Each structure stands twice: as C-alpha cells, then as structure tokens.
Amino acid sequence: MATEISQRSAKRVRLSANEAKGIFSETVTIVVGPQGNVFHVHEDLLRESSQFFDKAMGAGWKESQDRKITLPSDEPAIVALYVYWLYYGAIPMSPEVTFKSAKLDDLRHVKAWILVDKLIDTKFQNAVIHAILERVNTPTKNGTPINVSRGAVNYAFENTMKGASIRRLFVDSYCWNTERDVTSFWKTEEDIPHDFLVQAVKVLVKPPFLTAKLQASNYYVQNQEEKAKG
Structure with missing residues (x-):
C-alpha cells in the first residue's frame, strides 16, 4: 500500500x-x-x-x-478556460452534473471551441470535443442522462461555419442518444436551427449510423500540417 x-x-x-x-x-x-x-x-x-x-x-x-x-x-470566462488548459492540460467543469450545470458547461464548451477556432489551436478544440462527450456520457446522480443542451446547439449553429466538426458532433449526439423525435426537444419547429435539421435528416436516413458510436476522434480538427500529411 x-x-x-x-x-x-x-x-x-x-x-x-x-x-x-x-x-x-x-x-x-x-x-x-x-x-x-x-x-x-x-x-x-x-x-x-x-x-x-x-x-x-x-x-x-x-x-x-x-x-x-x-x-x-471575447469573454474573459472563456479565455480563462483556455489559459487554464494551457497550464494544466484540463478543462474545468462543474463538480456535479445537473440539468442546470449541463446547460452552463455545454455553452461554455461551445464558446471555447469557437474562441480557439479563431486562435487556431486545434489541440484545444479537440480537447473541448472530449470534454463535451465526457459531460454527455456522465449522468446525473440518479442516473439520468442529459444530452447536449438546446442552447449550446443553437449557439453553435449560429456562430460556426457549415461543416464545422462541432456541428456534426451535436447532430450525431441527438440522433444517437435520442429515442424521441429529435425535433421534440425544441418548443416549436421554427426554433430549430435549419442546418441542424438538414444534417439530422441526412444522418438518420443512413442505416450504417444505427451501429455507429460517438468517438471524439471522429470530430477532431486538423491543423494544416496534419491535413498535408493526409
């Protein structure tokens, strides 16, 4: 011992x-x-x-x-997450998963991903992807799973470009982790980001997706050197 x-x-x-x-x-x-x-x-x-x-x-x-x-x-609280990661190699999260903390963490993660998209730091972007999946895969104390919050999804689709890997992650997360109608998570269909709906339809009509798994590496961002090595 x-x-x-x-x-x-x-x-x-x-x-x-x-x-x-x-x-x-x-x-x-x-x-x-x-x-x-x-x-x-x-x-x-x-x-x-x-x-x-x-x-x-x-x-x-x-x-x-x-x-x-x-x-x-930029927001100081989001830059603080990045600075913390630079020194400690970890992204701070709420100590306990609740519906309230999940909303806060999800939105912070999205904003952090967008921040370093501008700062061109793919290592941190990929660390954020891991943090998002860790949060989604961690249930509440009573075992209730909580998917990515609607607010985080909306923010991502309002502030990222088409093809962004974080968009794909959120679409896949809803399609993979949801037994309900995907659109039922929003109050009205008008509230759902149009590009989210389009991507969800494309994902759901592909049978291979039924056996897919959410893996962080599927949503990594590559820097220019990595793309060149291809």
Whole structure:
C-alpha cells in the first residue's frame, strides 16, 4: 500500500522538462473583453499551442513589441478556460452534473471551441470535443442522462461555419442518444436551427449510423500540417 501511494504521489509531482520549459519564457499580457480583463500568460505556451498567438508575437508585429494582445470581443470566462488548459492540460467543469450545470458547461464548451477556432489551436478544440462527450456520457446522480443542451446547439449553429466538426458532433449526439423525435426537444419547429435539421435528416436516413458510436476522434480538427500529411 505504501508503495502504491508513493507512486501516485510521484506521478502528481513529476513533469517532463519539455512540458515545463514554457513557464520560463517571458509573459504576454492578454486584454480581454470590453472591461479589459487582464491575463498574463507565458509566451512559449501561447506560441507553441496557437498559430494566432505565434504569428502575433513574431518579429515585426506591434503586439510582439508591446507584449500585449487585445481580444475585445471575447469573454474573459472563456479565455480563462483556455489559459487554464494551457497550464494544466484540463478543462474545468462543474463538480456535479445537473440539468442546470449541463446547460452552463455545454455553452461554455461551445464558446471555447469557437474562441480557439479563431486562435487556431486545434489541440484545444479537440480537447473541448472530449470534454463535451465526457459531460454527455456522465449522468446525473440518479442516473439520468442529459444530452447536449438546446442552447449550446443553437449557439453553435449560429456562430460556426457549415461543416464545422462541432456541428456534426451535436447532430450525431441527438440522433444517437435520442429515442424521441429529435425535433421534440425544441418548443416549436421554427426554433430549430435549419442546418441542424438538414444534417439530422441526412444522418438518420443512413442505416450504417444505427451501429455507429460517438468517438471524439471522429470530430477532431486538423491543423494544416496534419491535413498535408493526409
């Protein structure tokens, strides 16, 4: 037992040199939202993960000289999720799954995915996909499963482009996890995003889908290098 405990402790405190090197770089000031909330993040962590930050901090750019980047239209709470992930490799979620917490987490996840679509960080986008599926696959205390919230679906279809992998995930989640009529989750048919309906019809008419499974890797976003390797 003592050996087992010591091994778990060692696993928690040890970190590879490659993972730790980012925290020895200078910090960059990120100013977020209309109120100008400030985050100080190590440059190497930002540049290694995000193509947007890598370019912004490149030679010749004003942001590189000022060591300050402004994201005026983004939400500080969503940027905070991203910064937390950069340092800890995990996405914070509500401690207990309830209908209320599921709605909040789902919407935060969608907004985070959209944020880093702009920041061009496919690793974080794919981590968000895992977080969404983990949330969907975790029932409430009494065992009740909760699908992706309507609000999150609506937000995704209002703020992403056609073909976005998060759209496909939400459509598949409703088609796969729902025994009811998919349209019954909205108050009226007019409330359902049109593109969601179109995609759902295409999915449901394909018999192979009946044996499909929701796997995070099916909804990964690839960066340009990965696409080139094909």
